[in-house]
Amino acid sequence: MNSKGVSQIISAVLLVAVATVAATGYYLWFTSLQKSTQTEVGENLKKGSLRHLNELSIHAIPVYYFPDSRFIQELAFELENLGVCDYEKVELRIMSVEALNGSVEWIALQVQNGELLYINGSKAGIVECPKKSGITFYRKDGVICSLNFDPSEKESLHNPTYLVGKIEKGKSREANAYLFINSTNLSEILIRVYAYSKEGAEAQKLIRFVIK
Known part of the structure; x- marks a missing residue:
């Protein structure tokens, strides 16, 4: 080659x-x-x-006056899913309650089907409508009721997390929370609420509550 x-x-x-x-x-x-x-x-x-639950709005809160500033208020919220998927296991949490002047003592209560529940799920009291005896309980629709319970059992009653459940894409769900306010000489309080889902969506809102 x-x-x-x-x-x-x-x-x-x-x-x-x-x-x-x-x-x-x-x-x-x-x-x-x-x-x-x-x-x-x-x-x-x-x-x-993971878009936020960026539409967290609250229904109208009536204005009340109590001589002893000791009452229970039902709060109503509407959570709307503006994301691109369904949100599973959405929860609402009362983060804080603060007084603009002075201090405020508060407990977040769990009320289901007219019954007050301890943290362990057992019954702690019953909501009576119309009002009979006990601490004044204002429903979100303004109806005056009452609830008998021992506020000193704070450790067994205070549960600020409320299960909302599933919110489908483009839909909304209502959530209710219950606050026991035990203080004197209050005029305004600030309630901070936070909502979140297991997918990471979240939202928060600061509510101004006027007592006069």
Whole structure:
């Protein structure tokens, strides 16, 4: 075999090698680009699905006056899902209650089907409508009721987290909370509420409650 034939064989081998390297490089680049694109799209979808419950509104709260400033108030909230997916296990929590002047003692109560519940779920009292005896209990519709219980059992009664449940995309659900206010000479209090879902959606609202 002459040198010209050997040169042609070497050239062919080198050409095949270059083509193989180029094809391998393109495959690796394309695979990396595809993974990067999939990751970016996945992250964008994830961020979209974690949009906040950014519409947390409260129904009208009536204005009341109590000589001893000792009462229970039912609060009504509406949580709306403006995200891109359903939200599971949404919960509402009373974060704080503060007085603009002075101090305030408060307990978040769990009331279900007209019964006051301890933290362990057992019955602690009954809401009586119309009002009979006990601490004044104002329903969200303004009806005056009463509730007999021992406020000194704060450790067994205070439960500020309320289960709202599932909120479908584009839908809303109502949630109720119950506050026992035990203080004197109050004119205004601030109630901070927080809502969240297991997907990471959240919202908060500061409510100004006027007593006069």
